Amino acid sequence: MIWITIEQIKCLQALDEAGSFTKAATALAKAKSAVIYSINNLEEQVGFPLVDRTSYRPQITNKGRDFLNEAAKLTAQYDHLIEKTKQISSNVETRVSISVSGIYEQEKLYPIIKKAMSLYPSTEIILEKEILSGEKMLMEGRVDLAIFEDLSRTKNFEFKPVGEVDMYLVIAKDHPFLDLPKKEQSFASLVQYPQIIQRSTIPDETIKLGVMDEALKWRVTDTPSKKEIILNGFGWGRLPSTMIKDELKKGSLVHLKSLEKKSLVKFCLGHKKGHQLGEVARFIWDSF
Numbered sequence: 001m002i003w004i005t006i007e008q009i010k011c012l013q014a015l016d017e018a019g020s021f022t023k024a025a026t027a028l029a030k031a032k033s034a035v036i037y038s039i040n041n042l043e044e045q046v047g048f049p050l051v052d053r054t055s056y057r058p059q060i061t062n063k064g065r066d067f068l069n070e071a072a073k074l075t076a077q078y079d080h081l082i083e084k085t086k087q088i089s090s091n092v093e094t095r096v097s098i099s100v101s102g103i104y105e106q107e108k109l110y111p112i113i114k115k116a117m118s119l120y121p122s123t124e125i126i127l128e129k130e131i132l133s134g135e136k137m138l139m140e141g142r143v144d145l146a147i148f149e150d151l152s153r154t155k156n157f158e159f160k161p162v163g164e165v166d167m168y169l170v171i172a173k174d175h176p177f178l179d180l181p182k183k184e185q186s187f188a189s190l191v192q193y194p195q196i197i198q199r200s201t202i203p204d205e206t207i208k209l210g211v212m213d214e215a216l217k218w219r220v221t222d223t224p225s226k227k228e229i230i231l232n233g234f235g236w237g238r239l240p241s242t243m244i245k246d247e248l249k250k251g252s253l254v255h256l257k258s259l260e261k262k263s264l265v266k267f268c269l270g271h272k273k274g275h276q277l278g279e280v281a282r283f284i285w286d287s288f
Contacts, residue, residue, distance in 0.1 A: 006078050008042040009071045011035045012050060016060050016068060083122060093278035097126040097143040099134050102198065102223045103165060103240045104147050104267050112287040120280045129222065130201035137201075138272045144281050150266040159270035162288045167238040167263040169256045170248075175233050178254060187259055194218045194235035196226050238263060 014024035015035070025032040043050050050064035060068065084094060096116075100106055113125060130137060134148025139156060147162060171177055177185065177193055199219045218235055220226045223243065230237055231252060239253075247253040269288050271277060277285060 002045050004042065004045050005038075006075065008038045008045070009075055011038040012042060012060075012064070012068060013071070013075065015039065015051065015058060019057055021058065091279045092120055093123055093144075093280050095124040095126065096145070096278070096280045096284070097128065098284070099128045099130045099137045099143045099146040099148070101134060101148050101267060102129045102131045103149075103167070103243075103265065105163065105165065105240075105242055108163060109147065112284055115287070116280055116283055119283065123280045125280075131198045131223070133201035134270070138270060141272075144275070144277070145269060145271050145284060147267055147269050150268050156273055157268075157270040158273055159268040160285075160288060162267050162269045164264055164266045166241040167265055168241050168244065168248075169236070169238050169260050169263070170230060170244060170253045171236040171256060172231055172233040173251055173254050175236065175254075177236070185256075185258065190236060190256075190259065191216075196220060196229050196235040196237040198223065198226055240265075 011024065011028065011030075014027050015021060018024040018027050021032050021035055025035045028035065039051060046067065048063050049061050050067060052059040052061050098109075098113075100109060113127070116123070117125060126143075128137070128143065130146075130148075132149065134143075134146035135157070137143045138146045138148075150161075175193070177190060180189060194216045196218050197220070199221065218229065220229060223239070226237060227239055227243060227247075229235065230239065231247065236256070244253055248255060269285065271281070271285070
């Protein structure tokens with residue numbers, strides 16, 4: 001049975017890089033005799049010469065070069081394992097997952113994530129966009145942190161406010177609703193046309209935000225799609241004011257102010273009570 005150790009491979013790699021047994025031993029902080037012994041044992045294990053010792057300086061043989069090329073994959077994985085093990089033994093997570101409401105201004109989040117990536121380059125950060133599902137994603141353990149709409153069901157969470165946005169009731173400038181006489185432009189008339197809404201990322205018919213029960217509904221999966229469909233005159237709906245500034249200014253979207261009831265959505269950053277935040281998640285939390 002061939003029994004190759006990482007130490008043996010590391011000694012051969014050091015010899016290849018340093019060019020001599022003495023320098024390889026210095027690089028590895030080992031005795032020269034220990035390096036020679038490890039490489040000799042490795043050659044016995046593989047059954048072919050790895051080092052040509054006939055010249056003034058030891059040279060890696062052709063077979064030795066092929067062996068090193070393959071072994072490099074293993075030692076890279078080994079080094080990665082050592083780093084991850086150190087990370088696991090600390091309070092720095094290997095992975096942090098965050099869900100973010102699709103109507104939240106994510107530009108506020110990106111600088112914080114960028115800083116976290118700089119401080120903790122070995123941590124994988126996963127961002128998931130969602131709609132009306134942040135609380136469920138936390139409760140089901142799908143994410144560590146969530147930025148979600150404040151729907152007043154926060155007893156299971158530690159949370160803090162992180163912003164708000166006005167949701168404007170809008171319609172395309174060429175929608176037939178706007179051809180009606182002003183006195184007929186009412187909610188009763190509006191609900192004769194499709195309301196464009198987003199369905200929850202995790203289906204839940206009990207959670208609604210600005211949905212008119214009596215209206216025909218067209219459901220989409222994300223906010224950009226909702227905006228595009230409304231812009232193309234297929235229906236009406238509420239969109240974040242921050243997302244439609246240009247369209248309102250150009251007049252391609254019309255804000256139905258006369259029908260508007262103030263619709264302010266507040267956002268929370270939350271995590272499940274009892275869920276101990278690691279160092280990276282805590283950094284993100286404290287950055288808000």
